[in-house]
Amino acid sequence: MASIKTIAKLAQTSVASVSRVLNNSGYVSADLRAKVEATIAQTNYQPSSDARVLRGGKSNLVGILLPSIDVQFFGILAHAMEQALFDLGYQSFICSTAESAAHEARYVAMFLSRRVGGVIAASAEAGAAHFAPLRAHGIPIVAVDRDLHGYASDSIVIDHDLGGRMMAQHLIDLGHRTIAVIGAPLHSQSIQRRLAGVRAALAQSGLQPVSEQLGTTHDFAQSYDLASRALANRPSALIGLTDIAAIGAIHAAHDLGLRIPQDLSIIGFDDIPSAAFVLPRLTTIAQPIRHLGRSAAHRLHRLIAGDPQTLEEALPALTLIQRDTTAPPKPA
Amino acid sequence: MASIKTIAKLAQTSVASVSRVLNNSGYVSADLRAKVEATIAQTNYQPSSDARVLRGGKSNLVGILLPSIDVQFFGILAHAMEQALFDLGYQSFICSTAESAAHEARYVAMFLSRRVGGVIAASAEAGAAHFAPLRAHGIPIVAVDRDLHGYASDSIVIDHDLGGRMMAQHLIDLGHRTIAVIGAPLHSQSIQRRLAGVRAALAQSGLQPVSEQLGTTHDFAQSYDLASRALANRPSALIGLTDIAAIGAIHAAHDLGLRIPQDLSIIGFDDIPSAAFVLPRLTTIAQPIRHLGRSAAHRLHRLIAGDPQTLEEALPALTLIQRDTTAPPKPA
C-alpha cells in the first residue's frame, strides 16, 4: 500500500507538505494542495493508523467484552454500543468471551497490544482478575450490567431489584397468590437481584414463591425443564426472570394442557423481540437495552477524554409491557 | 505504556535482546532470558501491534460488514465468524452498515487506514462500488450470502433456489394447492432466488402462487401486513421467505381466527431461534448459519495466506425442520 512518501514523490513535493495537506496544518499553497489532493484521490491513499498511533496519536480503539453476540440481548446491546462509539470516532473490537475466563484473558492481552483507549465489559460474571493489567495501565473500563469490584471506572446497571418487584407486583395486583419463579443463570448478579426483588415484593404481601427453580444454563431447553418442575406445584402465575425463561415456561405450560393466561399467567423480563413473537404474546418488563449501550459508550468516551465529571444521567425507567400472558387468576 | 526500551532499561540490557526473548529468535542466554521475562511479567508489558505492523508484520485485522448484528441471523453469523477468525489469530471489526452505502463507505475507509488483511461482506445489497478501493489494494474480500459482481475474491452462498423449491415441495407433498408467498426485503438477491425456487416448484406441479406479497422492510410489523393481505386470497398454505415473515403470518392468521395448521399451514426459512419459540412451533428450512460463518472465515484466511487452492468444500445441505405449523389441508 502506498505511503506518504509515495504520495510526496508522485506529487513532486516533500512528505512534510503532504502531511500538512492531510491535517490542514501549517501553510500550503492552493496549487500544491490541489496537486497533492489529486494524487491522493487517484491512489486511494489512506494514512496508516499504525504510524499515527505510534507517533503518539490516540488509537481510537475500544474493546467490548460480552458473553456472546449470538444471544439476542447482547446482540442488541453490542450493536447500540458499536454504533454510538463509531459516531464518536472510535472503532470497536466486539469480543464474545463465552463466559470463559481464559478467553477473557486472551482478549484483554489483545486489547493491551492494540493499545485500546478503553474497554466496556458487559455481564459475564467470571472473576475480574484479568482486568488488573488494564487497570494497571490506567485504561478506563465501563461495566454494563455487572459490578467489577473496583476494576471498573464506572458502571451502568439498571435497578434489577426494582424490576423483580415490578414483576411480582403486577401479578399480585391481578390477584395471584400462588406464584412460582424460574430463571438462569443463577451465578448472575442481575438474576440474583431480580430474584431478591421478587421475594421482597411477595413478602410485602405476606407471600413467598411456591416454587423457585434456578438453573445454571440460560437456554430454552433448560428453561423448559425448570418450568415443568415449577408447574408441578400448581401455581396460578409464573415469573420468568428472563424472557427466555418465560418463553420456556409458555411451552411447558402448553404441553401440560394449560391455557395461558386463563389457567396460568406468565411474565418475563427484558423484552427481547422474541417476547412479541410468541403466541400468546409475552407480558414482560422492558429493559432499555439500547439506551444502556449508548450510555456506556458515552461514559467511556468521557473517561477517555479525561473528563472528570461523572454526571450520572439517569437511565430511562423500566416499563411494564402488558401483553397477553397475564390475567387475573380464575376463581377457585 | 511501557515500551521495549523501558523493559531493556529495567532488565539492564538492550532492546535487541528483549526482542529476541519476545520472538524466540537468535541467541539469548538462560540468565538474560529469565531476567527479561521477569520484568515483562512485572510490568504487564505487551509489545505494540502498531509498531510491529509498521515494521512490516501482518496486521491480523479483518473487517466484517453486515447489515446489523441486532438482527438475530446476523448476530449468529457474526459470532461464528469472529470466533473462527480469533482462533486463526485474527481480530475482527464487526460493522453494522444498516444497508447504508454512506456507512459502508466510511467503514471501508477505516479498513484501509487500519490496514486490514481482508474483509468479509455479508448480505446488504447496496451498490458494491465502495469495494473498489479495497480491490485496488489487493485486499481479499469474501462475500457471504451476496454476490459482489467481480469485487469479491470468493463468495459463499447457499442454494436459495433449492431452498425455495423445498418449501414449496413440502406443502405440495402435503396436498396443498392454493399457496401464498410473502417475504422481504424484495431487493435482496437471496429473497429473489428463494421466490424463484418457489415459483419453479409450483409450476412443476402446474400451480402458481395465489398471492405474492413482497415488502421492502424486513420486520415483524410489515410481515404481519403482508400476511394479512395474502390471507385475503384464502390460501390453504403460506410460505414465508424468512422466519420473521412466517412468524408475522402466524400472528396475522391467529388474529383472523385461523387455526394453525388445521386451517392454514405456514412454513418459514432460516431456522433462527425464534422459530422454535413461537407457538405453534414453526416448520422451516434450516440454513447452516454458523457453518456459513466458519467457512467464510477459513476461506478468507486462505486468501490472506496467499493459498491459491480454492478447494470448494461443500456447505452442509439445507434441511427441512418439520415442526407444528404444517399439515395436510382440511378436506374441502
Place this chain on the structure above:
DNA sequence: TTCCCCTATGGTATCGATTACATATTGCTA
C-alpha cells in the same frame, strides 16, 4: 534601504519493534 514578519516548503528526529550487522567471548580442532 534595512529589518521583520508572513507565507511556503523541505529536512529530519521521533514513536516502538524488528533485524541485519558488528563486536566480543567462548571452546574446539588442526
Place this chain on the structure above:
DNA sequence: TAGCAATATGTAATCGATACCATAGGGGAA
C-alpha cells in the same frame, strides 16, 4: 597456538506519519 565456529549481546537502519526547525522569497513599515 593459530584460527574458526558457535554463542551472546549491542548498535543502528527501517517502517509511515507528525512536528519542530531551518531556509528563503516577498511585502510593508521605519
